Amino acid sequence: MIQVCLVDDHVLLRDALAETIESFDECKVTGVAAHGKELQQIVERGVIPNLVLLDLNMPEMDGYDTAEWLFTHHPEVRVLILTMYDSEVALIRLLQYGVRGFLRKDIHPFELRAAISAVMKDGYYYSHRTTGKLATLFQKSYQENLPVERVMLSDMDIQFLRLVSTDLTYKEIAGKLNISVRSVDGYRDSLFDRLEVKSRVGLAIFALKNGLISA
Amino acid sequence: MIQVCLVDDHVLLRDALAETIESFDECKVTGVAAHGKELQQIVERGVIPNLVLLDLNMPEMDGYDTAEWLFTHHPEVRVLILTMYDSEVALIRLLQYGVRGFLRKDIHPFELRAAISAVMKDGYYYSHRTTGKLATLFQKSYQENLPVERVMLSDMDIQFLRLVSTDLTYKEIAGKLNISVRSVDGYRDSLFDRLEVKSRVGLAIFALKNGLISA
DNA sequence: GCCTTAGACGGGGTAAACCCTCAATAAATT
DNA sequence: AATTTATTGAGGGTTTACCCCGTCTAAGGC
Numbered sequence: 190m191i192q193v194c195l196v197d198d199h200v201l202l203r204d205a206l207a208e209t210i211e212s213f214d215e216c217k218v219t220g221v222a223a224h225g226k227e228l229q230q231i232v233e234r235g236v237i238p239n240l241v242l243l244d245l246n247m248p249e250m251d252g253y254d255t256a257e258w259l260f261t262h263h264p265e266v267r268v269l270i271l272t273m274y275d276s277e278v279a280l281i282r283l284l285q286y287g288v289r290g291f292l293r294k295d296i297h298p299f300e301l302r303a304a305i306s307a308v309m310k311d312g313y314y315y316s317h318r319t320t321g322k323l324a325t326l327f328q329k330s331y332q333e334n335l336p337v338e339r340v341m342l343s344d345m346d347i348q349f350l351r352l353v354s355t356d357l358t359y360k361e362i363a364g365k366l367n368i369s370v371r372s373v374d375g376y377r378d379s380l381f382d383r384l385e386v387k388s389r390v391g392l393a394i395f396a397l398k399n400g401l402i403s404a
Numbered sequence: 405m406i407q408v409c410l411v412d413d414h415v416l417l418r419d420a421l422a423e424t425i426e427s428f429d430e431c432k433v434t435g436v437a438a439h440g441k442e443l444q445q446i447v448e449r450g451v452i453p454n455l456v457l458l459d460l461n462m463p464e465m466d467g468y469d470t471a472e473w474l475f476t477h478h479p480e481v482r483v484l485i486l487t488m489y490d491s492e493v494a495l496i497r498l499l500q501y502g503v504r505g506f507l508r509k510d511i512h513p514f515e516l517r518a519a520i521s522a523v524m525k526d527g528y529y530y531s532h533r534t535t536g537k538l539a540t541l542f543q544k545s546y547q548e549n550l551p552v553e554r555v556m557l558s559d560m561d562i563q564f565l566r567l568v569s570t571d572l573t574y575k576e577i578a579g580k581l582n583i584s585v586r587s588v589d590g591y592r593d594s595l596f597d598r599l600e601v602k603s604r605v606g607l608a609i610f611a612l613k614n615g616l617i618s619a
Numbered sequence: 620g621c622c623t624t625a626g627a628c629g630g631g632g633t634a635a636a637c638c639c640t641c642a643a644t645a646a647a648t649t
Numbered sequence: 650a651a652t653t654t655a656t657t658g659a660g661g662g663t664t665t666a667c668c669c670c671g672t673c674t675a676a677g678g679c
Contacts, residue, residue, distance in 0.1 A: 199510045205420025273488075295414045345626095354609060356602045358665065371628045378668070388635095389666070391571045393605045397612045560656095573635065586658040593638070603665095604636070 191309055194220040194236075196228050196255060197244040197271070202294070206242070213302055225250025225258065232259075238266060240308060243288075245272045245279060246400050253279075256286040267308050271301075275318065276399040281341040290314035347401055349376045354393040354402050406524055409435040409451075411443050411470065412459040412486070417509070421457070428517055440465025444473065453481060455523060458503075460487040460494060461615050468494075471501040482523050486516075491614040493557055495534065505529035562616055564591050569608040569617050 193216050197203040200223070207218045219238050222228040224247040232238075241259060245252035252270065259266050268288040272279065275293055283291075289308045292301065300316075307314035342350075352362045359377070363370045381387065384395050396402055408431050412418040415438070422433045434453050437443040439462040447453075456474065460467035467485065474481050483503040487494065490508055498506075504523045507516065515531075522529035557565075567577045574592070578585045596602065599610050611617050 199417075200512050201424075201509055201516065202414075202417045202420065204513060205417065205424055208423065209416075209420055294416055297415050298419060301416065354605060356606045358603075360665085368626095369628055371630095372626075374667080375627070377666090381667090387571045387667095388573075390569065390604055390608050393608050394569060394612070397609065575635085583656095584658050586660095587656075589637080590657070592636090596637090602637095 191216045191240055191305065192219045192238045193217065193305070194222065194228060194231065194238040194241045196222045196225065196241060196247070196252075198223045198247045199244070209298055209301070210242075210305075213305070216305065224248055225252070225255030228255060229258065232263060232266075237263060240267045240269060240305065242269050242271050245270065246403065248403075253282055253286075256283055256288055260286040267312075269304060269308055269314065272400075274398065274400065278342055278347075278399045278401070291316065293318075346376070346380060349373075350380070350392060350396040350401050353377070353389055354396040406431045406455055406520065407434040407453045408432065408520070409437065409443060409446065409453040409456045411437045411440065411456060411462070411467075413438045413462045414459070424513055424516070425457075425520075428520070431520065439463055440467070440470030440473065443470060447478060447481075452478060455482045455484060455520065457484050457486050460485065461618065463618075468497060468501075471498055471503055475501040482527075484519060484523055484529065487615075489613065489615070490533070493614040493616070496557075506531065506534045508533075561591070561595060564588075565595070565607060565611040565616050568592070568604055569611040 193210055195203050195207055195210075195218060197206070203221055203223075207221055210216045210218055220228070220231040220236055222231060226249045228241065229250075241255075243252050243255060247255075250258075252272070256268055256270075259268055264287065268286070270279070270283060270288055270291045271294060272291070273294050275291055280291065290304055290313055292304055292314075304314040304316075349362070349366070352365060355362075357365070359373045360370055363373045366373070377389070377392070380392055384392065386392055386395060408425055410418050410422055410425075410433060412421070418436055418438075422436055425431045425433055435443070435446040435451055437446060441464045443456070444465075456470075458467050458470060462470075467487070471483050471485075474483055479502065483501070485494070485498060485503055485506045486509060487506070488509050490506055495506065505519055505528055507519055507529075519529040519531075564577075564581070567580060570577075572580070574588045575585055578588045581588070592604070592607070595607055599607065601607060601610060
């Protein structure tokens with residue numbers, strides 16, 4: 190019997206999903222949480238699931254931090270991401286934390302069941318869409334003769350993108366990060382290049398679409 | 405028996421929701437659709453529901469257009485908005501189309517049932533949050549001695565916001581709208597004032613958060 | 620040791636964004 | 650007919666954003 194925990198702040202979807210998963214003979218929902226902190230409490234109480242279905246955008250403690258925590262403290266727990274919009278950024282960041290698969294919320298229930306089965310049987314579940322995105326990413330890093338680390342975003346990049354998606358000027362951003370305006374220029378231009386946008390608005394839109402800021 | 409149609413492109417939530425609603429004794433789900441076009445087909449086939457639970461961000465035909473279509477062609481059908489994020493813009497636009505209530509997707513199932521009951525019994529359901537937003541809006545229009553139309557966004561504003569949330573320069577935007585760059589300045593400054601932001605990025609963020617562009 | 624690479628910073632420049640003031644037109648109000 | 654109001658847009662200005670050119674330093678590969 191697969192013991193599943195659901196982590197999503199959208200109660201309506203989460204509870205309905207719990208019923209759907211309970212209807213699968215091979216599964217049992219042993220816990221539901223609105224965000225990472227709640228999951229932590231459940232796990233630390235000794236209820237350790239086999240599989241965690243994890244949303245990304247949540248209050249308190251988001252999916253990234255939750256995946257990282259599970260990876261370092263309970264690596265035996267398999268994590269399946271269930272999110273609104275997928276993105277290369279999410280993909281790369283989460284692969285580092287050993288997540289076993291990615292699902293968009295617009296899938297059909299039978300794909301959910303297939304994904305759960307695959308994760309428990311084969312250890313992972315990557316849809317065509319996911320592998321496609323990964324392939325594009327590695328292809329890009331190969332064509333431009335750059336390591337994958339260059340294509341993906343660092344913590345600094347993400348911190349920077351969060352500030353860019355704000356009414357602050359670059360001068361103010363430089364102040365917040367304790368670096369010079371020229372360094373800000375450098376990060377910006379680097380991101381222009383890698384994210385293939387031409388303006389600050391493009392960066393902000395990218396940050397929004399990739400869930401880097403709470404929409 | 406209340407006949408309900410569900411319109412949402414997220415199959416997982418929509419189908420789970422259908423089961424939840426079917427479990428309410430007073431309700432029956434007579435149709436599900438992924439977007440407005442599908443709902444149109446259902447209705448034009450003669451299956452006219454009492455209540456439509458409507459998402460806003462959808463492909464093909466979004467919630468706004470769907471609400472407008474229902475309002476003009478089938479005003480007897482009551483519309484209850486079920487969306488990810490609520491916003492003043494959505495509120496004002498949709499009130500024009502006679503929608504009966506607003507629900508965020510992070511509510512509890514019992515609030516959904518209460519809302520459905522209220523809409524069918526009293527004709528509407530406005531949560532404290534909704535009425536709060538409305539109050540703020542009217543208060544603002546009163547304080548600034550402006551008609552509500554001044555506080556809400558025109559079609560031009562929305563069209564403009566969509567273009568602002570793009571890599572295009574204002575010169576290019578002016579070209580697209582067949583107006584001069586100075587007029588663009590005017591629209592921009594007017595929106596700065598009304599939306600209380602200081603930069604183009606602020607406008608883009610606003611547009612995203614209010615679902616004016618597909619995220 | 621040397622070489623590359625990445626990060627932080629500067630000079631100096633152009634284009635874009637921002638922000639005033641004012642004015643002509645047309646539609647709506649009175 | 651007169652007044653307001655909205656729309657559009659011009660002149661002219663400052664600030665910010667964008668994008669080259671560099672240098673220096675620290676970290677890591679061989």
